[in-house]
Amino acid sequence: MTSSSRQVKLKPGDTIGILGGGQLGRMLALAAARLGLRAQVFSPDPDSPAFDVVQSATCAEYADVEALELFATDVDVITYEFENVPAATAMILAARRPVLPDTKVLETTQDRLAEKNFVTRLGIATARYADVASVQDLKAALAEIGTPAVLKTRRFGYDGKGQAIIREGDDLEAAWADLGTKSAILEAFVPFEKEISVIAARSADGHVVCFDVTENEHSDHILKYSHAPARIPEALAAEARGIATRIAEALDYVGVLAVEMFALPGTGAALLVNEIAPRVHNSGHWTLDGASVSQFEQHIRAIAGWPLANPVRHGDVTMTNLIGDEIASYEQWLTVPGATVHLYGKGAARPGRKMGHVTEVKPTTPGPSGD
Numbered sequence: 074m075t076s077s078s079r080q081v082k083l084k085p086g087d088t089i090g091i092l093g094g095g096q097l098g099r100m101l102a103l104a105a106a107r108l109g110l111r112a113q114v115f116s117p118d119p120d121s122p123a124f125d126v127v128q129s130a131t132c133a134e135y136a137d138v139e140a141l142e143l144f145a146t147d148v149d150v151i152t153y154e155f156e157n158v159p160a161a162t163a164m165i166l167a168a169r170r171p172v173l174p175d176t177k178v179l180e181t182t183q184d185r186l187a188e189k190n191f192v193t194r195l196g197i198a199t200a201r202y203a204d205v206a207s208v209q210d211l212k213a214a215l216a217e218i219g220t221p222a223v224l225k226t227r228r229f230g231y232d233g234k235g236q237a238i239i240r241e242g243d244d245l246e247a248a249w250a251d252l253g254t255k256s257a258i259l260e261a262f263v264p265f266e267k268e269i270s271v272i273a274a275r276s277a278d279g280h281v282v283c284f285d286v287t288e289n290e291h292s293d294h295i296l297k298y299s300h301a302p303a304r305i306p307e308a309l310a311a312e313a314r315g316i317a318t319r320i321a322e323a324l325d326y327v328g329v330l331a332v333e334m335f336a337l338p339g340t341g342a343a344l345l346v347n348e349i350a351p352r353v354h355n356s357g358h359w360t361l362d363g364a365s366v367s368q369f370e371q372h373i374r375a376i377a378g379w380p381l382a383n384p385v386r387h388g389d390v391t392m393t394n395l396i397g398d399e400i401a402s403y404e405q406w407l408t409v410p411g412a413t414v415h416l417y418g419k420g421a422a423r424p425g426r427k428m429g430h431v432t433e434v435k436p437t438t439p440g441p442s443g444d
């Protein structure tokens with residue numbers, strides 16, 4: 074963390090630079106606007122949904138040094154909506170303006186092996202894993218970890234892309250060739266009972282605030298539903314929040330991060346960390362309508378050097394993603410009592426593309442004792 078990052082203290086009217094123009098950038102920009110802050114979005118894609126909600130945009134490649142320099146001069150602090158910001162881009166920007174979260178965080182979170190090593194060093198459990206750089210390594214790792222196992226690229230994997238399940242008797246040469254990289258990890262397949270995530274915010278002065286733990290349901294590796302609070306015992310939820318807090322502290326993090334975890338079956342359920350996302354996260358979208366302050370506002374507050382909120386949840390919340398051509402159902406959703414519809418303004422509804430989401434908030438059911 075540079076000393077300049079620690080000293081960020083924006084005032085209304087100041088400008089936040091956002092790298093990335095997807096729906097996360099769009100929702101960050103909207104949250105900034107509500108707090109009287111401006112946002113300038115940098116994205117190479119002229120059809121970026123975030124461009125629609127800001128007055129100032131830079132449409133240029135992430136390797137365009139001149140465009141990056143101009144962007145940096147236009148803004149007061151820079152943040153990002155995706156973890157794969159190229160290292161060179163981050164360096165150019167960080168030399169000119171505070172970048173939050175600090176770009177050091179990207180080195181850990183862009184690489185599944187570095188991330189798992191980092192989590193392990195903190196004494197936090199993950200699935201068993203091994204570094205795999207060749208088909209020989211894969212065979213050795215399988216002998217150690219067993220089947221089924223999950224082979225994942227170390228970099229650029231998301232929504233199940235860049236991963237394959239390896240089962241007993243599979244053709245390993247073919248699985249390795251299909252992955253198309255020499256840089257991978259093998260993980261034990263986790264027979265999880267639930268997938269959960271913690272959205273945590275940390276301020277520059279080290280204060281951490283976690284939202285209630287979220288329970289996530291995936292379909293074809295893509296998040297389909299989130300429920301808040303997660304339907305898990307409070308002790309386990311407290312453990313999950315504790316894990317996210319330790320990770321945020323160890324990264325000297327400023328902003329919002331998401332930690333995805335597997336909850337194992339059984340009464341003494343244990344948690345394994347699957348992934349850290351150094352950004353606002355799809356599993357935190359419920360906070361837009363289901364809590365007094367959203368993950369987007371919490372992130373803006375953190376990077377602006379403003380106090381974090383202590384969010385109050387409005388009830389039991391379900392978030393449903395509208396994926397691909399499910400977006401065609403938006404008119405039906407608009408008529409559902411209590412549903413809040415978010416459409417991202419994207420063009421083609423390609424399969425697997427996140428096009429919007431819906432939040433439904435139900436007032437919390439009182440327990441048997443009425444408390």
Ligand code: AMP
Pocket residue numbers: 200223230231232233234260261262263264265268291294333347348
């Ligand atoms: P990831 O890209 O690592 O977030 O994985 C995407 C999804 O694949 C997860 O949300 C899980 O549903 C599933 N998955 C990933 N890793 C494992 C694992 N080691 N065992 C079981 N399921 C996994």
